[in-house]
Amino acid sequence: MNFSHSAKTQGLMKQVRDFLENEILPAEPAWLEEVGNDDPNWQEWKAPATMEALKAKARSAGLWNLFLPESDFGAGLSNVEYAPLAEIMGTTLIASEVFNCSAPDTGNMEVLVKYGNQAQQDRWLMPLLDGRTRSVFFMTEPGVASSDATNMEATATLKGDEIILNGRKWWSTGVGHPNCEFGIFMGVTDPNAPRHAQHSMVIVPMNTPGVTIKRMLPVFNLYDKPSGHGEVWFENVVLPRENIIAGPGRGFEIAQGRLGPGRIHHCMRCIGAAELALRLMCERSTQRVAFGKPLALLGGNGDIIANARINIDMARLLTMKAAYLMDTVGVKGAMSEISQIKVVAPQLSLDIIDQAIQMHGGAGVSNDFPLASMYAQQRTLRLADGPDEVHRRQIAKIELKKYLKK
Amino acid sequence: MNFSHSAKTQGLMKQVRDFLENEILPAEPAWLEEVGNDDPNWQEWKAPATMEALKAKARSAGLWNLFLPESDFGAGLSNVEYAPLAEIMGTTLIASEVFNCSAPDTGNMEVLVKYGNQAQQDRWLMPLLDGRTRSVFFMTEPGVASSDATNMEATATLKGDEIILNGRKWWSTGVGHPNCEFGIFMGVTDPNAPRHAQHSMVIVPMNTPGVTIKRMLPVFNLYDKPSGHGEVWFENVVLPRENIIAGPGRGFEIAQGRLGPGRIHHCMRCIGAAELALRLMCERSTQRVAFGKPLALLGGNGDIIANARINIDMARLLTMKAAYLMDTVGVKGAMSEISQIKVVAPQLSLDIIDQAIQMHGGAGVSNDFPLASMYAQQRTLRLADGPDEVHRRQIAKIELKKYLKK
């Protein structure tokens, strides 16, 4: 075992950290001002020029598409190499996008790299890789418990040379962004096929007739402008058959492969958020005084700080191990670990953010600090990509396999 | 011991519950529409006519100023009688105001009833009792840890027949309301007096020169329109000496008395919120199905529901006991219990709301259900009126008193 990062990784970590400190953090206020007050009227949202400028700089610095492992298209980093970079990005809200590493584009790019044909790659992947467009993933549905994927009601029906989409999707993240050009839609093609061969993934351009953004959904009252989370209706959306990815019935297979690396990214960003919260907690609690002492030295606050350090370090190690398994034995061999980190990391960051809020007093729930917004954002991760409950179920299933067999 | 409510209380509970179901809940959508999208521009906030109509109805139904115990002015209910009504009000966001029972007006009315002189009562109390005006309490400060009251930096300096206020306050709840007419300001009058005789409480009309609302503060991105939480600056605000309540140096004494009943109200409303969250959790988890079963019957969800029931029932009993002690032995004899409920009730409602969010999936963090807004609102109660940490400190101090003496 070896717990040190390779020289290559350390070099990249320094580059990303430097870029973040020298370019991104100084530009954040301008970005915020461009975005303006949060509101649900997505039709008027603009893509801030600040972001485009940052992206250009990141790209010319070679810090671009870092998430994309071993391919002709990306930076070619392994999960173990990319994970610590994702953690650093997780310490601000905008860094991932700057490096063209933000969800759901990352997952969509992975899908198109792995399953897309040449035409699909040329038309949809290349602009995404360039950071010229953005995209969305249409999976979750408002009408059913989407934690059980077999509940999916949306359909993708083959008819001659066409495929016809119907259904309602929500929590379609990024759909409000002015640059959002297309989405990947998952729907039932053949309800009579075996359980894991019923669904298809279809590329759907946003301007296709029958596709309607009904509204943006707030997360703890925040609309995440200018990306947003939409509710989108599909009514007899007709697309050519070549928009199907990999072929009809392969939706589950693709979804499965899509989620492994994405969960590692999410979890490492959670850990970055947790480190930021711990830092803010330490700063505030050493600066403010009550009953004659800095808050950090009062009552149980030292325990809170110690436990935060312990839990962050453990969660990071577990996530790095999951990344290592992804790299060495693949997603199948890392199934339990990927579910484990998905349970651990978002809850960890929520706990520490909440404790940081408490040590900030009223300032903690306001927008004078990023804590309340971070809380809202992290809270969704206990639901997205499978709720905690489904992941625990999965872990227990793997654990019990050898015992229940007998 | 007797765990049944008196016939009188049961009658009131029925009246309040019926009014809530027949009048308030049906009017809520109209109120929300009048309020409109949340925004920080308090200067443009309006008092919704829906609320005034509801208040008039409540008053003519005799459900008015229910919180005000044994006095010439109010409903004359004991804490034990009022507490279950506060719980019922806590199941919606607007009910307290409808019955003229919302903070911080309630605390201010109590102060003026108990410590105000005739002139102060005529001028400031009567319109509040009538529900014609609203008010604010200027206590917490942005520059210091307000959990330690001796940190207070604002001053209320005597000069001849006048008293001059200086300082910055924030989390001044209700200051954004168009009807907010005055506040009660707490500041240091004599820093050399004994520790609990340094502060004064002063009535400050909002239109006094030198009083400036700097901005509204969001709570988890929500501005609580049309009441709001303001940051207010006081720069050489000159007021006549007769605006001092009870006399210079009596600020601490008044603050102490003010907080007992208010905490009981807050905690009972928390319990109401927790009951609402549990109900929503049960409704959703019995309606949605995954893996072939209603969510309520899956995995640990039954345990979550059982624990919620247990913890709500325990917290309610403890709060009722604190109310009983307030009624029978007074605030001094109920000191530990009041701190106990202040630690227990907001955390309880937060936990259950969070679990309800989880069982609602994405819908839980959106505004399709009131859960996210409830979470934001309840979260402030772990900070307001003394953070958990200070209350635990107080409870431990009382507990250890007999042991440390030796």
Add this chain to the structure above:
Amino acid sequence: MNFSHSAKTQGLMKQVRDFLENEILPAEPAWLEEVGNDDPNWQEWKAPATMEALKAKARSAGLWNLFLPESDFGAGLSNVEYAPLAEIMGTTLIASEVFNCSAPDTGNMEVLVKYGNQAQQDRWLMPLLDGRTRSVFFMTEPGVASSDATNMEATATLKGDEIILNGRKWWSTGVGHPNCEFGIFMGVTDPNAPRHAQHSMVIVPMNTPGVTIKRMLPVFNLYDKPSGHGEVWFENVVLPRENIIAGPGRGFEIAQGRLGPGRIHHCMRCIGAAELALRLMCERSTQRVAFGKPLALLGGNGDIIANARINIDMARLLTMKAAYLMDTVGVKGAMSEISQIKVVAPQLSLDIIDQAIQMHGGAGVSNDFPLASMYAQQRTLRLADGPDEVHRRQIAKIELKKYLKK
């Protein structure tokens, strides 16, 4: 609502507390010495004379059979009146027996009072009421998960005028006591009857042929000498039909009624144990010094003490409410509450005992303090009379009833 004990109850509490302090605590060392070193050889266990002397004193002081509500036989206290006495008894290991109020005799006496016929009462109940004999309850079985009562394998087969018992029971508490004269045995009489009419309760004298005590079971290495917890085998134990209580097939009905009051007693004793642990924690942590301060004032210890006070007070109120419901609406109306306290009280006392152990350092796990033995004893209560899991299941079932109907 009224949270004060009646004058009658307060008088009894004083009497019991005085007797405990003046008679029981001073005699405890002598009792311990008579009992001697713990060991599994139950055949050599003796009934300590100290106990018999204490029982005689308690009886002549009128503090006898206090647990037995409204009957010709006992003290006639309601559950609300007896509960606080049980709490006081719970602060020592031996007090319950002194007042003839110890399990499982209490439950057996209740059963015989309520369901026994005249002959059964004369022969078996009277000596128990006199404290001359002790008894045992044969319910739990080693071969199955006894948390599901329908798993029961033991049989009580009718054959002419006789009933024949077969099966293995364990955790038969008290069976090691030299004065243990009989047990109440539960077994399946008619496996084809409706689910709740299959079992019978049978009085089985310990000296009946076919009854064999196989061994005593330790609890965390402690044999609870001189009472003990036995594994007992029944091999073709032939008894006259008149030993059946209430009639064949009524076992479930009797078991149900038996458990309500017993759970209240257990839980109030848990609360007494928790109070003792909190007291020891406060004493130790104010006497020992580290880093220049009494332990009680270091780090998070104040929070631990505060939380202990809060949780004890809440659990006591909930238990008193369950007692109140037992008295006013009966066991059916108190079903959820009885399960609630059974979940809450043992876990509460375990938590506080564990924290007290921690504050005692090495002394805490030794026998210089009663904490480790208390822990062992309380730990069994999360399993006995239904494990936590079954009670939570029951609470959730009751809670969800109105929602699942739809």
Add this chain to the structure above:
Amino acid sequence: MNFSHSAKTQGLMKQVRDFLENEILPAEPAWLEEVGNDDPNWQEWKAPATMEALKAKARSAGLWNLFLPESDFGAGLSNVEYAPLAEIMGTTLIASEVFNCSAPDTGNMEVLVKYGNQAQQDRWLMPLLDGRTRSVFFMTEPGVASSDATNMEATATLKGDEIILNGRKWWSTGVGHPNCEFGIFMGVTDPNAPRHAQHSMVIVPMNTPGVTIKRMLPVFNLYDKPSGHGEVWFENVVLPRENIIAGPGRGFEIAQGRLGPGRIHHCMRCIGAAELALRLMCERSTQRVAFGKPLALLGGNGDIIANARINIDMARLLTMKAAYLMDTVGVKGAMSEISQIKVVAPQLSLDIIDQAIQMHGGAGVSNDFPLASMYAQQRTLRLADGPDEVHRRQIAKIELKKYLKK
């Protein structure tokens, strides 16, 4: 980063695991029988022949003194190499001793290797390395809070060529073993020296006049026969000056160095115990059925199993990282991590053992399974080698260092 064990380590793990399964587990019943019933009469305790036979086999298999890193004396394994072996040993109570790897002998051997002079090594170290003798460490005291090392009251006073020991020690583990030949005693030599130069470590043969074993201390009623935990009094114990290790005043320095590896060993054994508990939990809960299902599939049991897997894996990674830091940057650079694992690992194993007990029902608290004994043993580790509270304090101190400086 690399999360795989080296080929060397994997080989050793296989050897140790095979030896454990083929030799130790089959011999355990014989060992238990030789030991006999637990009792406090240490004078009559015997060293079981079974153990001596196992030790001889382990030694000839080359599995001997595995814990001793890089020295002329031991196996020369790094902490990273030894740690997984300690985990395997932690799955039984006796394995560590079989491989001559049991505390406190391990720590004493490390001290003598590192600080002992030639004569001390010849006389005291060699027999320990051979497994012919056992030893004890006299540190903790009954009269003070030993969590604060500056509280130490025992003295080691220089007088001419002699050093005179006085004081009372307890929790002197292993002192009851018939082969225990000497202890290392820590006491104050110069109370006026700088804080970390006041204490000395002295080798004290057990048969020195003035050394008295007063009694054995039970842990949750268990005396850990035939090793035991003693209270030992030192009254004017006169020893030659050459029994001082390293020199007067170097006690703290030695104690510091002694604790790093020992804590890693303890924590890896905790993890082994946790794995055993999880295995027992899975076995039992898949074999026993209630309400028509194996317990493992009922209610929240799957969550418990999933969380156990997550928490074990995280704690193991953290402990391996601490071992890695010990190997690469030394005890100073691993200070926070060593405190972190000391907080995490014992609490982890206690939680899982407790949950396993719960899933075993009554069998769990009995001796039919090792769970109750494991619980008792693991509980001491939250106190020994620094209680959790002191380690959290240390972690917070390190974390806050950079913030408090400002």
